[in-house]
Amino acid sequence: MEAFTSLASGLSVAIQPMNLLFALIGVLLGTAVGVLPGIGPALTVALLLPITFKLDPAGSIIMFAGIYYGGMYGGSTTAILINTPGESASMATALEGNLMAKAGRGGPALATSAIGSFVAGTIATLGLTLLAPYLVEVAVSFGPEDYFALMCVAFVTVSATFGDSPVRGLSSLFIGLLLGLVGIDILSGQSRLSFGIPELYDNIEVTTLAVGLFAVGEALYVASRRHIHEEKLEAVRGSLWMTKEDWKRSWKPWLRGTLYGFPIGALPAGGAEIPTFLSYATEKKLTKYPEDFGKGAIEGVAGPEAANNASAAGTLVPLLTLGLPTSATAAMMLAGFQQYGLNPGPLLFAEQPNLVWGLIASLFIANTMLLVLNLPLVGLWVKLLAIPQPWLYAGILVFATMGTIAANPSPVELIMLAVFGVLGFLMRRFDFPIAPVVVGLILGPIAESQLRRALSISLGDPMVLLQSPISATLLGIAVIALVLPFVLKGMGRFKAVED
Amino acid sequence: MTTSPKRRIDVAGLVIALILIGLAGLVWWDMTKLQILSPYDLGPKVMPIVVSVGLTLLAIGNGIGALRGDLPPRDSLDWKPIILILGGLACLIALVAVGGGFMIGTAILFATTSAAFGRRAFLTDLLIGAVIAVFIYLLFGKLLTLSLPAGPLEHLF
Amino acid sequence: MSHFRKGLWRSALAAAAVAGFVTSAAAQMELKIMAPAAPGGGWDQTARSMQQALTQAGIAKSVQVANVPGAGGSIGIAQLVNNSKGDGNQLMVMGYVMVGALLTNKSPVTLDQTTPIARLTSEYEAIVVPASSPIKSVKELADAIKADPAKVTWAGGSAGGVDHIAAALFAKAAGADPTKINYIPFSGGGEALAAILGGKVTAGISGYGEFESQVKAGKLRLLGLTSPADKATADLPSIKAQGLDLEIANWRAVVAPPGISADQKKALMDAMDKMAKSKEWQEILKAKGWEDSYMSGDAFAKNLADEQGRTKDVLTAVGLVKS
Numbered sequence: 001m002e003a004f005t006s007l008a009s010g011l012s013v014a015i016q017p018m019n020l021l022f023a024l025i026g027v028l029l030g031t032a033v034g035v036l037p038g039i040g041p042a043l044t045v046a047l048l049l050p051i052t053f054k055l056d057p058a059g060s061i062i063m064f065a066g067i068y069y070g071g072m073y074g075g076s077t078t079a080i081l082i083n084t085p086g087e088s089a090s091m092a093t094a095l096e097g098n099l100m101a102k103a104g105r106g107g108p109a110l111a112t113s114a115i116g117s118f119v120a121g122t123i124a125t126l127g128l129t130l131l132a133p134y135l136v137e138v139a140v141s142f143g144p145e146d147y148f149a150l151m152c153v154a155f156v157t158v159s160a161t162f163g164d165s166p167v168r169g170l171s172s173l174f175i176g177l178l179l180g181l182v183g184i185d186i187l188s189g190q191s192r193l194s195f196g197i198p199e200l201y202d203n204i205e206v207t208t209l210a211v212g213l214f215a216v217g218e219a220l221y222v223a224s225r226r227h228i229h230e231e232k233l234e235a236v237r238g239s240l241w242m243t244k245e246d247w248k249r250s251w252k253p254w255l256r257g258t259l260y261g262f263p264i265g266a267l268p269a270g271g272a273e274i275p276t277f278l279s280y281a282t283e284k285k286l287t288k289y290p291e292d293f294g295k296g297a298i299e300g301v302a303g304p305e306a307a308n309n310a311s312a313a314g315t316l317v318p319l320l321t322l323g324l325p326t327s328a329t330a331a332m333m334l335a336g337f338q339q340y341g342l343n344p345g346p347l348l349f350a351e352q353p354n355l356v357w358g359l360i361a362s363l364f365i366a367n368t369m370l371l372v373l374n375l376p377l378v379g380l381w382v383k384l385l386a387i388p389q390p391w392l393y394a395g396i397l398v399f400a401t402m403g404t405i406a407a408n409p410s411p412v413e414l415i416m417l418a419v420f421g422v423l424g425f426l427m428r429r430f431d432f433p434i435a436p437v438v439v440g441l442i443l444g445p446i447a448e449s450q451l452r453r454a455l456s457i458s459l460g461d462p463m464v465l466l467q468s469p470i471s472a473t474l475l476g477i478a479v480i481a482l483v484l485p486f487v488l489k490g491m492g493r494f495k496a497v498e499d
Numbered sequence: 500m501t502t503s504p505k506r507r508i509d510v511a512g513l514v515i516a517l518i519l520i521g522l523a524g525l526v527w528w529d530m531t532k533l534q535i536l537s538p539y540d541l542g543p544k545v546m547p548i549v550v551s552v553g554l555t556l557l558a559i560g561n562g563i564g565a566l567r568g569d570l571p572p573r574d575s576l577d578w579k580p581i582i583l584i585l586g587g588l589a590c591l592i593a594l595v596a597v598g599g600g601f602m603i604g605t606a607i608l609f610a611t612t613s614a615a616f617g618r619r620a621f622l623t624d625l626l627i628g629a630v631i632a633v634f635i636y637l638l639f640g641k642l643l644t645l646s647l648p649a650g651p652l653e654h655l656f
Numbered sequence: 657m658s659h660f661r662k663g664l665w666r667s668a669l670a671a672a673a674v675a676g677f678v679t680s681a682a683a684q685m686e687l688k689i690m691a692p693a694a695p696g697g698g699w700d701q702t703a704r705s706m707q708q709a710l711t712q713a714g715i716a717k718s719v720q721v722a723n724v725p726g727a728g729g730s731i732g733i734a735q736l737v738n739n740s741k742g743d744g745n746q747l748m749v750m751g752y753v754m755v756g757a758l759l760t761n762k763s764p765v766t767l768d769q770t771t772p773i774a775r776l777t778s779e780y781e782a783i784v785v786p787a788s789s790p791i792k793s794v795k796e797l798a799d800a801i802k803a804d805p806a807k808v809t810w811a812g813g814s815a816g817g818v819d820h821i822a823a824a825l826f827a828k829a830a831g832a833d834p835t836k837i838n839y840i841p842f843s844g845g846g847e848a849l850a851a852i853l854g855g856k857v858t859a860g861i862s863g864y865g866e867f868e869s870q871v872k873a874g875k876l877r878l879l880g881l882t883s884p885a886d887k888a889t890a891d892l893p894s895i896k897a898q899g900l901d902l903e904i905a906n907w908r909a910v911v912a913p914p915g916i917s918a919d920q921k922k923a924l925m926d927a928m929d930k931m932a933k934s935k936e937w938q939e940i941l942k943a944k945g946w947e948d949s950y951m952s953g954d955a956f957a958k959n960l961a962d963e964q965g966r967t968k969d970v971l972t973a974v975g976l977v978k979s
Contacts, residue, residue: 397609
């Protein structure tokens with residue numbers, strides 16, 4: 001119960017008018033930058049650090065928390081409305097969310113994402129309050145072999161994004177794996193598939209690939225088919241608000257998404273992308289309306305969005321308890337802490353309880369503020385879709401290129417964006433699924449480096465993968481998830497024969 | 500046993516298979532130049548081998564599909580808008596590369612894309628694009644001090 | 657244009673030029689600092705801190721920071737050498753990491769082509785073990801690595817980086833074969849720290865700042881820093897004072913483009929001298945926990961050359977650079 005009294009005193013810090021103002025500024029700024037792909041919360045916090053130097057620590061850290069959560073809202077808004085994920089973690093949201101928007105259900109999609117984010121953020125922040133010290137023990141005990149096993153689980157679920165042909169889905173995945181090879185191999189320091197181009201040494205940026213494939217590719221595809229198929233975007237069809245049915249279909253995915261997002265986000269190398277994909281795959285499997293997937297299923301938005309937000313709170317677990325920054329934004333928040341002479345880590349809770357609990361409390365407030373701000377805005381956002389099609393797509397392309405050069409002002413990055421755009425166009429034309437490419441780029445390098453680390457530590461003994469209980473369990477899950485559908489199919493056939 | 504017109508060999512599908520084979524070969528060739536440096540590391544070659552072999556198998560899979568004519572039907576294609584959009588992108592890239600700044604390029608990209616989607620008011624769109632570019636520059640270049648590629652126009656601000 | 661007006665123009669320009677020299681030339685400086693990395697990283701923070709100190713202390717009229725990220729600085733330095741030749745207002749932040757990156761990336765542009773101005777800060781590398789580890793001292797770690805380098809696993813930053821080089825130098829100083837070290841590179845973001853805390857590896861090596869709070873909390877044991885023996889304190893023991901010849905620092909510095917005049921070089925060095933002494937800069941160093949290791953001009957140029965030579969030797973030994 002100590003946690004709750006601390007939290008209450010933290011709330012009294014966060015609720016001071018000045019700090020509320022900082023939270024509001026942060027939330028607004030975060031939403032604004034989240035809209036531009038490439039410019040994420042991390043970059044914003046980095047650039048604001050010198051400006052906030054003069055503010056008091058509590059205020060500026062509260063503002064950073066607002067930017068963090070706000071950035072995620074902004075990223076998913078563009079993912080849903082214009083199929084341009086603002087950051088890689090909103091990619092899964094774009095899959096079904098954009099389809100919903102195109103079918104005139106942008107309102108409910110934005111609403112379920114906003115409410116889901118709120119629910120997940122709140123539960124995860126509660127988890128942070130109560131479980132942080134225990135969770136971090138587990139998180140640190142995750143070794144390279146366990147991460148590799150987790151990647152195996154994630155790989156099995158990729159097939160959920162394959163569409164109707166496994167061969168074409170796998171082809172997409174392997175193109176993603178190929179792109180993941182480009183750049184300097186972190187374990188050996190040698191460059192692969194870089195052809196002496198220094199810009200390629202730094203690996204392919206996930207946002208450049210995602211924006212190229214999704215936004216640019218889509219613009220090219222739609223433009224090329226205008227003469228035969230005038231795409232009619234319906235800004236709103238039916239209710240702008242979530243119906244009773246929508247609520248019924250959303251609440252379970254919200255909770256399941258949180259269950260994926262928070263613990264995986266708390267892992268030092270967990271990240272936000274993997275829980276969003278796990279959540280997407282789970283919802284696709286569990287839904288009562290499988291026919292809706294591929295046409296805009298609300299579960300496919302609710303789950304990943306909740307997972308995304310919950311993982312953001314999860315990232316704070318190792319940051320606050322160990323001083324481990326496990327995401328770019330967390331790293332910048334760490335720099336923010338250090339600027340005021342505070343060292344996040346085992347001693348922070350003891351030395352600076354007001355600040356820590358103030359931060360946790362301000363996360364609650366930022367979350368509430370985002371919900372209050374965003375729900376009334378849903379109507380306004382959806383109006384974006386009513387912009388005449390030429391301007392809408394021209395705007396999308398301008399934002400896509402701007403985000404890319406703002407993050408890295410180099411023509412090579414833009415050339416890559418254009419090439420990925422053409423790739424996205426061709427893949428759409430020949431009916432190859434897009435998402436597995438991005439998944440391959442994200443998962444491939446992690447799986448490879450973690451496996452190699454595990455084998456280096458064990459001096460080449462592969463049994464290390466089975467000796468760790470976590471790894472063995474996860475590998476077991478992966479195998480079951482891989483085999484079970486075939487077994488069930490086989491049994492179904494067997495039964496059919498019996499009958 | 501006559502081949503129905505639907506079951507025709509899909510040339511585009513064969514080209515895709517060939518591209519995949521080509522990529523597999525590229526990855527393999529690149530892999531041969533790598534060295535294993537640490538005696539304990541599995542090495543940087545394993546993953547490229549996996550990818551290369553996988554791509555080869557998938558190329559075969561895609562090739563069989565193409566020979567069977569299994570590919571989904573495709574609509575005819577209008578090249579003009581694609582050239583317009585890619586042309587706009589190329590202008591932007593060229594301008595950034597030679598130091599012409601991003602504002603002019605952004606305005607051109609906005610106008611060509613808009614034209615690709617059927618609008619005829621090129622000059623108006625150029626202007627709208629320029630206004631958006633100025634807005635973005637002020638927001639991100641000035642407020643957040645990001646280093647956006649600058650050219651003659653940007654130096655005016 | 658008449659001769660008269662032309663003459664007037666000339667004298668006006670001359671007057672302006674004189675006036676420029678009379679009022680402090682430095683205060684008119686409009687500096688451009690390039691951070692050859694994305695916003696947020698160490699070099700970017702250094703560049704933006706310099707911007708803050710230079711303008712607040714009135715040393716420069718304006719300072720612009722530009723980011724040119726990519727390939728450990730290889731792209732930034734290429735731009736500096738090729739596009740800014742002779743520009744006396746341009747500086748680039750760089751650091752020890754760039755020395756290694758340029759070598760491993762086979763960069764066509766080298767640091768020899770730049771004009772070294774000044775070294776600003778340093779951070780020493782720290783070697784730590786989990787608190788539960790049986791290894792208690794530098795000597796025990798050295799013995800272990802000498803007995804079987806394969807069994808001593810190191811966690812640190814990317815291959816060819818300063819952590820890797822320091823680990824190889826440690827093995828060499830301990831009398832083991834540096835090519836046989838079992839060094840496991842982790843990507844940033846505390847992944848290496850998690851592996852050390854979780855007891856997955858024998859030892860960790862990185863900048864002391866990464867480990868500081870864990871060491872203070874008693875979760876990690878600090879074996880030593882790669883600082884000079886005379887810098888050691890009871891809390892921060894040096895490896896050298898424990899009898900192992902290993903001294904290395906991860907420093908950050910500024911260089912100017914090639915082809916600048918002696919006057920321009922002097923003006924930049926003066927500006928850096930003033931900045932390093934300014935109250936504003938000292939406050940930033942304290943707030944960020946950066947150690948002041950200011951060194952300018954020829955001393956820094958020689959230091960830079962030495963570091964390049966030593967780094968090349970180590971990287972050649974571990975196979976990352978072919979001689």
